[in-house]
Amino acid sequence: MAILTQSGRAAMAASIKTQPIHLAWGNGNPDWEDDKSAEFSFADDQIDLGQTYIKELVIKSQDEQTTYTQGVDYNADSVTGLISRIPAGNIGSSDTLLVSYVVDTPPEDISAGQLIAEIGRRMADEVVFCVPDEQGDLVTPTGRFTASEQPTNNLHMRFTFDFEDSPGEIIRELGIMVNTALAENLPEGQKYFQGADITDPGILLVLEHTVPLVRTAATRETFSFVVTF
Incomplete structure (x- = not known):
């Protein structure tokens, strides 16, 4: 029986790491948790x-x-x-x-290709290979990890939204997007993108439904994920 090897999984992670990676957030269904x-x-x-x-x-x-x-x-x-x-x-x-x-907030749909109601998306601040480590300094909801200089089948991704990123919105869904294509002539250094900034949304890699999060201009939300291949 053919199997996907550990090194093959690391190769998949390495391929993803080279591509544009963004975290999209959205309103989801306003009825969730209502x-x-x-x-x-x-x-x-x-x-x-x-x-x-x-x-x-x-x-x-x-x-x-x-x-x-x-x-x-x-x-x-x-x-x-x-x-x-x-x-x-x-x-x-x-x-x-x-x-x-x-x-109730429903379970994530494995066949989903996009968020229900995307508001915007932000470029990843950090994407690194990592390995599980109970004492590691990369802390995520799924455990602790340590960064690795060698390719592994685990990618740690960190996204930090800014104060002015869509204040007043209610966030109920998150999606890691790969290969987003952006419009030309956007301002240099822009990291948060909405609507007309995006010409191709790319591929939805990870989908998460979250408890409602009310955005305010006084907070900067940081999200950390480890994606295992």
């Missing part, structure tokens, strides 16, 4: 919330005096957002209900 509530009644013993990936579901009677129990009064599919009435339970087929829930 509180929702509405009145519903069952039709054909089922409610469709019109949202996928829900959490913290609470169903009460219209007067809010009764809180119904999942598995006794109803069943809910947290992925599809469908709620089914249990006939033997305490919810009548014509009862009006107060339903509240939070829209």
Whole structure:
């Protein structure tokens, strides 16, 4: 059986390292992590919330005096957002209900080719080979690493956004982009790019959905990733 060797993986990392690398950020879906509530009644013993990936579901009677129990009064599919009435339970087929829930941030889609709603992207400050090291000084959410002068199958990437990069926006998604093509005659030294600055978005290498981050002109966000090939 053919295998991709460690040196082959290092060669892939080395190839990526030579290309333009940016971190794009975007609004994602504004419903993610948002509180929702509405009145519903069952039709054909089922409610469709019109949202996928829900959490913290609470169903009460219209007067809010009764809180119904999942598995006794109803069943809910947290992925599809469908709620089914249990006939033997305490919810009548014509009862009006107060339903509240939070829209959960969905898992990343491996087939995604771009962000849902990109705001802009910034050039990488640092891209280096690295190796896992519990005492390493490259700290990421996935562990600690030490830089390596020799090619490895791990690339550490660091991106630091500036104060004036899209203040007031809410960030819910991040994407490492490879081979972004930029417009000609941009100002020398420009590192943050939006809209007309970009002629080809390139290839989405890594996608991450994040908890909502509110941008302000008083902060500079730094993101560190290790991409393993």
